[in-house]
Amino acid sequence: MPQWTLDDIPWDQFDRSKVCPELVSLVKAASLVEHNGYDYARYLCEVFADDKAFQTVAHQWAEEEVQHGRALRKWAELADPEFDFDKSFKTFTEGYKLPLNVTASVRGSRCGEMIARCIVEIGTSSYYTAIKDYTDEPALQVVAAKIAADEFRHYKLFYTHLQRYLEIEKLSAFQRFKIVLGRVAESEDDELCYAYYAAHRKSADEVYDQKKCAKLYMNNVGKLYHRGHIDRMISMAFKTVGFKPHDLFNRMIGRVAWSVLQMRAKPSRAITA
Numbered sequence: 400m401p402q403w404t405l406d407d408i409p410w411d412q413f414d415r416s417k418v419c420p421e422l423v424s425l426v427k428a429a430s431l432v433e434h435n436g437y438d439y440a441r442y443l444c445e446v447f448a449d450d451k452a453f454q455t456v457a458h459q460w461a462e463e464e465v466q467h468g469r470a471l472r473k474w475a476e477l478a479d480p481e482f483d484f485d486k487s488f489k490t491f492t493e494g495y496k497l498p499l500n501v502t503a504s505v506r507g508s509r510c511g512e513m514i515a516r517c518i519v520e521i522g523t524s525s526y527y528t529a530i531k532d533y534t535d536e537p538a539l540q541v542v543a544a545k546i547a548a549d550e551f552r553h554y555k556l557f558y559t560h561l562q563r564y565l566e567i568e569k570l571s572a573f574q575r576f577k578i579v580l581g582r583v584a585e586s587e588d589d590e591l592c593y594a595y596y597a598a599h600r601k602s603a604d605e606v607y608d609q610k611k612c613a614k615l616y617m618n619n620v621g622k623l624y625h626r627g628h629i630d631r632m633i634s635m636a637f638k639t640v641g642f643k644p645h646d647l648f649n650r651m652i653g654r655v656a657w658s659v660l661q662m663r664a665k666p667s668r669a670i671t672a
């Protein structure tokens with residue numbers, strides 16, 4: 400059972416004058432990805448087919464992710480009454496397919512799967528924290544704070560199961576680091592870009608352009624983050640790998656990640672304009 404409901408959000412305090420267009424765009428896209436949580440649970444249950452305890456956890460986790468989607472959807476509909484969630488979600492799920500009917504993780508091992516899940520939860524925890532810090536809109540502040548807390552709890556959950564599988568698979572820190580780099584490299588993968596496209600597509604004739612959507616998405620995302628958000632993300636990723644979270648290498652990677660984010664956040668023409 401999720402730890403909060405949509406009734407815990409102060410929707411009556413929604414303030415249209417404090418809505419930023421860049422957040423409307425990002426929240427619409429996020430609502431589609433989060434709403435797809437049941438398919439992720441299905442994939443995880445296929446990868447961990449003989450681990451009933453983890454399957455139970457995966458189903459509970461999916462309920463929380465889908466609830467994130469519902470809360471974000473509601474806020475997006477308040478901010479933009481013309482947002483047609485059902486139509487956008489149909490476009491998203493028809494165009495972006497998760498690898499279902501698998502017998503093993505696409506990450507090559509069960510540890511790899513847990514590490515990838517940790518990285519995603521680190522990313523989402525930081526992302527919603529950044530949204531909470533960026534927005535002045537009261538309802539979105541509460542939605543983002545509650546989701547950020549859930550995502551941090553999800554990170555701890557997958558981290559706990561990762562320790563269990565590390566006992567079995569014995570992946571080295573270097574092998575773990577390679578998986579982290581691989582998952583980070585996917586941060587602008589088709590899922591987020593396609594969700595951005597599906598959320599903003601104005602007609603069936605509008606063709607998907609991955610590079611354009613990635614650029615627009617990153618322009619908006621880049622506005623949200625402070626250096627502190629990035630440093631926290633790097634520290635959590637280092638902990639997942641098994642590196643010390645506060646050494647010189649950590650600071651160097653933090654500096655590089657911050658520079659890359661600032662570079663990627665340079666403005667371009669928005670499809671939402």
Ligand SMILES: [Fe+2]
Nearest residue numbers: 433464467523
């Ligand atoms: Fe989520």
Ligand SMILES: [Fe+2]
Nearest residue numbers: 520549550553
């Ligand atoms: Fe999560």
